[in-house]
Amino acid sequence: MRELVYYVAASLDGFIAAPDDTFDAFPQTGDHIDMILREYTDTIPTLGLRATGLTPPLTRFDTVMMGWGTYAAEGEHRRGGPYEHLKQYVFSRNHTADDAVPEVTVTDEDPVALARELKQQSRSDIWLAGGGVFASALVDEIDRIILKINPILLGSGKRLFADRDYSVADLNLVASTPYRSGVVINEYTLDRSS
Known part of the structure; x- marks a missing residue:
């Protein structure tokens, strides 16, 4: 079964974007970018893929x-x-759908129901790109969190998860990789057995 993976960049104080929804404060250069280009090519925007000549x-x-x-x-x-x-x-x-390009499915469907349906398909994993309010709605469906922790403090902005009553989930750290850029990539699985 495929997993729902919350793969997201965050500041050290837990924000995934500034108050105006921008994230350009996160380092755009450094050795962690090489890893992203190599291992997370699927998450690079199409315009970036064209600019770099990469094929996901x-x-x-x-x-x-x-x-x-x-x-x-x-x-x-x-x-x-x-x-x-x-x-x-x-x-x-x-x-x-009128507000987006035809190749994008815009829906007001229950995201939990759709995530469960998509997870039953035998394909590659599903990337939960954000934002924090949306991630909070799906927190009980997230199987893995890959967190790119950036060496900055934003002070305010869009949180990694919005406020809500969470069911308790233990996070198991399965990998942690520091980079010279100061970025640390932590990968967690969620254990809901307790």
């Missing part, structure tokens, strides 16, 4: 789920949306 293998992810804020934060979308190489699901209560 779609072995890690072939589907992305995101909230409207994350979709909109990617800026102007040419052709098939920010990740046209992936099956793109954008969740919104206020926007419709």
Whole structure:
């Protein structure tokens, strides 16, 4: 069964974006970028893939789920949306397919129900791209968290998870890789057996 993976960058104080939904304060250069280009090619926006000449293998992810804020934060979308190489699901209560490019599925469907349905398919994993409110709605479906912790303090902004009543889940650290850039990639699995 495929997993729902929350793969996201965050500041040291737990924010995934500034208050205006931008994330350009996160380091865009450094040795951690080499790893992302090599191991997480599937998560590079289509425009970035074209600029670098990379081809996503779609072995890690072939589907992305995101909230409207994350979709909109990617800026102007040419052709098939920010990740046209992936099956793109954008969740919104206020926007419709008319507000997006045709290759993007905009839905107000229950994200938990759709995540469960998608996880039953035998394909590559599903990337939960954010944001924090959307991740909070799906927290009970997340199987793995890959957190790119950046050596900055934003002070305020969009949190990794929005406030809500969580069911208790222990996180098991399965890998932690520090980079000279100061970025640390931590990978966790969620254990809900307790």
